[in-house]
Structures are given as C-alpha cells and as structure tokens.
Amino acid sequence: MKYLDEFQDPELAKRLLDDIHATATHPWAMMEVCGGQTHSIIRHGLDQLLPDGIELIHGPGCPVCVTPLEVIDKALEIASRPDVVFCSFGDMLRVPGSEKDLFRVKSAGGDVRVVYSPLDALQLARTNPDKQVVFFGIGFETTAPPNAMTVYQAKKLGIDNFTLLVSHVRVPPAIEAIMTSPDCRVQAFLAAGHVCTVMGTAEYPPLAERFHVPIVVTGFEPLDILEGIRRAVHQLEDGRAEVENAYRRVVLPEGNPVAIRMLEDVFEVVDRSWRGIGMIPQSGWRLSDAYREYDAERRFEVGDIHTQESTVCRSGEVLQGLIKPHECSAFGTLCTPRNPLGATMVSSEGACAAYYLYRRMQVPAQPGPGETREVTSVG
Numbered sequence: 001m002k003y004l005d006e007f008q009d010p011e012l013a014k015r016l017l018d019d020i021h022a023t024a025t026h027p028w029a030m031m032e033v034c035g036g037q038t039h040s041i042i043r044h045g046l047d048q049l050l051p052d053g054i055e056l057i058h059g060p061g062c063p064v065c066v067t068p069l070e071v072i073d074k075a076l077e078i079a080s081r082p083d084v085v086f087c088s089f090g091d092m093l094r095v096p097g098s099e100k101d102l103f104r105v106k107s108a109g110g111d112v113r114v115v116y117s118p119l120d121a122l123q124l125a126r127t128n129p130d131k132q133v134v135f136f137g138i139g140f141e142t143t144a145p146p147n148a149m150t151v152y153q154a155k156k157l158g159i160d161n162f163t164l165l166v167s168h169v170r171v172p173p174a175i176e177a178i179m180t181s182p183d184c185r186v187q188a189f190l191a192a193g194h195v196c197t198v199m200g201t202a203e204y205p206p207l208a209e210r211f212h213v214p215i216v217v218t219g220f221e222p223l224d225i226l227e228g229i230r231r232a233v234h235q236l237e238d239g240r241a242e243v244e245n246a247y248r249r250v251v252l253p254e255g256n257p258v259a260i261r262m263l264e265d266v267f268e269v270v271d272r273s274w275r276g277i278g279m280i281p282q283s284g285w286r287l288s289d290a291y292r293e294y295d296a297e298r299r300f301e302v303g304d305i306h307t308q309e310s311t312v313c314r315s316g317e318v319l320q321g322l323i324k325p326h327e328c329s330a331f332g333t334l335c336t337p338r339n340p341l342g343a344t345m346v347s348s349e350g351a352c353a354a355y356y357l358y359r360r361m362q363v364p365a366q367p368g369p370g371e372t373r374e375v376t377s378v379g
C-alpha cells in the first residue's frame with residue numbers, strides 16, 4: 001500500500017477483524033502505549049469491533065499527560081519573568097498548573113510564544129540577545145532528538161541565552177513499571193511505532209522475555225492498529241511472547257542511529273516522575289554534564305518547586321489502564337476539555353479527551369459531587 005487512505009480501507013479492515021474474531025478463544029487485555037493510537041482507536045470505534053473479550057487498555061504514551069504538575073509550575077514561574085521569552089508547542093499552553101496555565105501568563109503580559117520547532121526558539125535567542133529564550137522540551141523518544149540537536153547547535157554556535165526546560169521520558173522503563181505493578185492486567189503491548197522509528201526495537205526483547213508478554217510495534221492508522229491487535233492475539237493464543245514489527249514501512253530494527261547518537265551525546269538517563277504515576281527509575285533524560293549550562297531549571301533556580309497533584313483527578317489510574325476515563329466521577333461534569341482538571345483531558349492525545357470527543361454521547365458521565373445522574377456502565 002502506498003497512500004494513507006489505503007490504511008483506512010474498510011474491506012481490508014473487515015478481513016483483519018474476521019481473522020481476530022476467528023483466532024480469539026480467550027479474553028485478552030492489551031495496552032496500546034501511545035496516546036495517538038488511543039485517539040485512532042476511539043475515533044474509529046475499533047475497540048467496539050473487537051470480540052467481546054478483547055480489551056484495549058489505554059497506556060501512558062501521551063507526552064503532555066505524563067508531564068508532572070511541578071514541571072508545569074516551573075514553566076509558569078520561568079515564563080512569568082520579565083526578561084524571558086518562553087517557547088513551547090501549542091499543546092502545553094492550556095495544561096493547567098496548580099493555579100494557572102501558560103495562556104494566563106501570556107494574558108498577564110508574559111512573553112509566551114508557540115513555535116513549531118525548537119530551532120525556531122533558538123533563532124529567537126539569536127535575534128534577541130538581550131532576552132533569555134527558553135524552550136519547553138517534553139515528550140518521549142520522538143521529540144527528544146530535535147531538542148537534543150537544538151542544544152547541541154546552541155553550544156556549537158555559542159548562543160548562551162538559550163535554555164531547555166527538560167521533561168523527557170522513555171517508554172521501556174514505563175513498560176517495566178506497568179508489568180511489575182501489583183494491579184497489572186496487561187497481557188500484550190502495542191508498542192508506539194514512532195518511538196521505535198527513533199530507537200529501533202532492540203530495547204524490547206528483554207522485556208518480552210522477562211515478563212512473557214508479546215510486544216507488537218504498531219502504527220497509527222486503523223489498519224495498522226488492527227494488524228497490531230491481530231498479531232498480538234495470535235501470539236497470546238499460541239502462548240508466544242515475541243517482539244514483532246507491524247510497522248515496517250517506517251520502523252527499522254536499528255532505529256535512527258544518528259538520532260540515538262545525538263540523544264546519547266546531549267542527554268543522560270535519570271529517574272523521572274510521571275504525572276499521576278510517580279517516580280519510575282531510569283525513565284527519563286536530563287542534559288548531560290557537557291550541556292548542563294543549557295538547563296533552564298538550573299539557570300532559573302526553580303528546582304525547589306514541588307507541587308501536589310489534584311486529589312480529584314484520577315488520570316494516574318487512567319494512564320496505568322486501571323480505569324477508563326468515564327469511570328472518573330469528574331468526567332464530563334467538573335472536567336471537560338474547556339475546563340480540564342487533569343492533563344489527560346487537556347491534551348489532544350489524552351485518553352479522557354478522546355472519550356469526551358468521541359464517546360460522551362454513548363457514555364454518560366458519572367455524577368459529580370452533589371449530583372445525581374444515571375450511569376451506564378460500559379467495558
């Protein structure tokens with residue numbers, strides 16, 4: 001297949017579904033790691049086409065959702081300073097910190113700008129030498145390489161009024177944390193194809209072997225996802241636990257060696273907190289010693305900001321697949337995309353936002369505090 005719409009072909013989708021229905025003899029629970037996959041599943045109703053016993057658990061692979069509240073608060077503090085130009089991708093501007101968001105900082109006079117590449121932020125630093133330009137670097141192995149490259153460029157060009165506020169995370173330690181959780185129900189993973197485009201597949205066989213869990217590298221279009229599910233079901237029914245690449249048109253086993261070298265040069269692996277989940281050992285990156293002077297957290301001395309998560313929001317349980325979004329009592333009542341309580345409702349990749357966008361008419365919200373509302377339980 002050559003064109004994107006071919007990956008939404010209903011005839012091919014039916015063939016894949018027929019195979020899944022004919023193969024599945026047991027109930028199985030599998031986790032799609034990436035928020036982009038979650039949106040595709042809910043948007044196209046793929047989960048509703050599967051055999052009754054096949055459950056898709058929505059994983060923690062939404063970069064905005066897993067960025068800790070205290071990192072958002074650090075961004076807000078830095079962005080509020082008069083000499084700072086704070087640059088970010090647009091999806092971070094509405095993410096609520098403990099008291100406000102970046103839009104509020106902007107409306108109060110802060111110089112907050114949406115950019116489309118970290119290199120745009122570096123260019124701003126170059127043309128505004130009297131300002132401190134900060135780029136908000138969040139996300140997984142997909143967004144980390146361009147941010148690493150920007151810091152590398154800043155050092156090479158001697159641009160010292162540029163810094164990066166870093167909150168990068170890595171998928172394999174999260175898989176390990178999910179599988180060692182006492183509440184874990186995951187029996188197979190649909191790994192995030194774009195992460196593997198950068199990192200390749202070498203990190204996954206030890207996880208598949210240790211936890212006897214199939215890991216299928218999967219893309220994002222409906223046929224990609226159905227093919228990933230089909231392969232996972234075949235493995236589960238056969239009792240196999242292998243790493244398979246169902247996204248060969250994009251993912252090479254070795255990934256992108258240039259990007260990996262850049263990551264290894266600019267970053268070092270550290271323990272990192274994930275919003276709603278907590279600390280996961282070795283699950284993140286920070287700037288390595290050679291580039292530490294470009295660390296915004298150090299330059300602006302915001303390392304002491306510590307914030308408690310909302311007690312109402314259950315996004316941590318959503319991100320671990322322990323509940324579905326509509327099982328949170330705030331879903332659709334106290335918490336909507338217009339007034340989000342948690343990052344999984346803000347982000348376009350968040351599971352709560354996906355359910356709100358595509359399922360809220362089918363899934364009545366649970367009653368908020370003081371409300372009575374009929375609740376339909378769905379799987």
Ligand code: SF4
Nearest residue numbers: 313315328335342352
């Ligand atoms: S519906 Fe809102 S409050 Fe509930 S888990 Fe999702 S983001 Fe948090």
